[in-house]
Amino acid sequence: MTPHAHHERLHSMDALRAVAMLLGIVLHGQMAYMANVWPVWPADDPSGNIIFDFSFHLIHLFRMETFFMMAGVFACLLYAKYGARTVLLHRMKRIALPLFIGLFTVGPLCWFVFALGYNIRAPEEEQVSVALLMLGAPFGPWADGVVLYHLWFLYHLMILYFGALAIAALATRIAPIGKLAHLANDTLAWMIERHLLAPVLAGGAFIALLFQQGGIGGDIGVDTTASVYPVPFRVILYYSVFFGAGWILYRKRSLLDTLSKSWWVHLTIAAIFFGPRMMLLVRSVETGGDGVLLAGRAVNAVTTACLVVGFTGMFLRLLDRPSRTMRYISDSAYWLYIAHLPLVLLINFALLDVELGAIPKFLIVFVVSSALLLGSYHLFIRYTPIGTLLNGKRTRGELRAQTATTRPDPLPAGAAVE
Numbered sequence: 001m002t003p004h005a006h007h008e009r010l011h012s013m014d015a016l017r018a019v020a021m022l023l024g025i026v027l028h029g030q031m032a033y034m035a036n037v038w039p040v041w042p043a044d045d046p047s048g049n050i051i052f053d054f055s056f057h058l059i060h061l062f063r064m065e066t067f068f069m070m071a072g073v074f075a076c077l078l079y080a081k082y083g084a085r086t087v088l089l090h091r092m093k094r095i096a097l098p099l100f101i102g103l104f105t106v107g108p109l110c111w112f113v114f115a116l117g118y119n120i121r122a123p124e125e126e127q128v129s130v131a132l133l134m135l136g137a138p139f140g141p142w143a144d145g146v147v148l149y150h151l152w153f154l155y156h157l158m159i160l161y162f163g164a165l166a167i168a169a170l171a172t173r174i175a176p177i178g179k180l181a182h183l184a185n186d187t188l189a190w191m192i193e194r195h196l197l198a199p200v201l202a203g204g205a206f207i208a209l210l211f212q213q214g215g216i217g218g219d220i221g222v223d224t225t226a227s228v229y230p231v232p233f234r235v236i237l238y239y240s241v242f243f244g245a246g247w248i249l250y251r252k253r254s255l256l257d258t259l260s261k262s263w264w265v266h267l268t269i270a271a272i273f274f275g276p277r278m279m280l281l282v283r284s285v286e287t288g289g290d291g292v293l294l295a296g297r298a299v300n301a302v303t304t305a306c307l308v309v310g311f312t313g314m315f316l317r318l319l320d321r322p323s324r325t326m327r328y329i330s331d332s333a334y335w336l337y338i339a340h341l342p343l344v345l346l347i348n349f350a351l352l353d354v355e356l357g358a359i360p361k362f363l364i365v366f367v368v369s370s371a372l373l374l375g376s377y378h379l380f381i382r383y384t385p386i387g388t389l390l391n392g393k394r395t396r397g398e399l400r401a402q403t404a405t406t407r408p409d410p411l412p413a414g415a416a417v418e
Contacts, residue, residue: 010073012320016312017070018333023063024150025340025373029365030055032348033358042117043348049358057278060221061300062307064153065205068239069308071157072246075164080250084165091161098390099154102338103141109342110149111140117345120352146228150341155228156236160243188245189252195262197245198269202305204241209297211237219284220277220296242308256316263313270306277303332377334390339376344369 032043035050078087115133141147148155171181191200211234212223222239225232249256280296319326347365354361381387382394 010077011322011326012315013070013073014330015319015326016315017067018330020063020067020070021333021337023059024337025344025369026366027056027059027063028150028341029344029369030362033362042114043345044121045348045352045358045361047356047358047361052358052362054278057281058274061304062311064239065242065304066308066311067153069242069246069249069312072243073250075161076247076250079165079168084169088161088165091158094390095154096158098338099151102151103146106151106338107141107147107149108137111147112137113342113345115140117349120349148226148228151338152226156239159231159236160240163240164243164247185248185251188248189255192252192255192258195258197259198266198305198309201241201245201308202301205238205304206298206301208238208241209301219288219293220281220300259309259313260316261313263310263317266306266310266313270303270310273299273303273306331382331391331394332374335377335381336373340369340373343372
């Protein structure tokens with residue numbers, strides 16, 4: 001693999017970011033089938049299987065961290081090629097505007113489906129009519145502040161972009177800050193050359209976890225927050241570790257080969273740590289204690305870092321080449337993730353009384369939702385103004401031409417799909 005120039009498409013990282021996003025569909029699709037369903041989740045199927053508890057925690061350990069690191073890579077790519085003003089305008093169009101539109105479209109849909117799920121689970125005498133829920137849907141997300149549901153990551157991304165561009169501007173104008181930025185770049189490069197990126201990420205993640213109040217996976221993980229206000233700076237601090245690493249990783253992209261050589265080592269270490277992490281999670285939830293919490297956060301950080309570095313290296317090793325299939329999946333991932341949650345939950349509800357095991361039900365949810373979402377993308381999104389807003393303009397036959405030539409995109413779609 002040769003060092004990447006500014007104009008080259010980073011196929012492997014484009015694919016990894018798309019897969020990280022699409023794993024969100026898997027994550028949300030299986031939550032109804034966990035043996036211990038998250039208390040506020042609206043779908044709780046009686047066929048729960050402990051396999052999905054392990055699968056949930058495994059995916060939750062690295063999915064968003066990987067996504068934010070890839071977002072940092074592409075943020076630096078755009079900044080290096082186009083400058084701060086163009087990057088900011090581009091991100092406003094690709095991230096802030098879809099988020100704003102989603103507040104008035106996807107948000108009410110999510111509120112309705114969540115309320116429907118709570119209504120189904122409530123005693124019969126406490127249930128309300130579906131018509132009443134539909135009437136409340138347009139106002140529901142605004143009742144307790146502004147709830148973003150699964151679109152929270154767009155809000156966090158915009159804050160991270162503003163922060164990164166501000167730091168970049170200060171580094172070019174204030175000499176001491178510029179020297180610190182160069183020192184950070186050179187230090188990370190030195191660490192990557194010695195296969196030490198995972199310890200850097202683990203250390204940063206552990207420090208950020210000390211500020212968390214108790215995440216979705218218990219007290220040892222990063223907090224999950226879907227509200228606009230108050231601004232969840234503790235959560236943004238955590239993801240900034242990975243976003244910042246991605247930014248620097250692009251600046252030192254000549255060292256990407258190093259990550260591709262040790263991916264299996266990092267995934268092996270992650271597999272070894274995953275068992276103790278789960279045991280510490282259970283102990284933290286059941287008995288608590290500062291020592292258990294501290295150990296749990298340390299093991300959590302190490303496991304996450306090794307998973308992120310391992311999967312990044314694996315994709316660099318195996319998928320760093322043009323592929324029409326992966327390009328199409330990368331293009332579609334943004335829409336699929338934005339639209340998936342109400343659909344997945346409705347299918348969960350439809351299967352509640354079906355006498356099947358948790359695994360067959362999950363497979364039905366995944367296959368049916370994926371087919372409907374991909375169909376909607378191809379028929380109603382890809383070649384329409386919505387698709388242009390999310391990914392840039394696409395024309396029929398363009399995919400074949402772009403994978404048959406090395407001609408770069410004017411603005412890489414990988415940089416647009418976030």
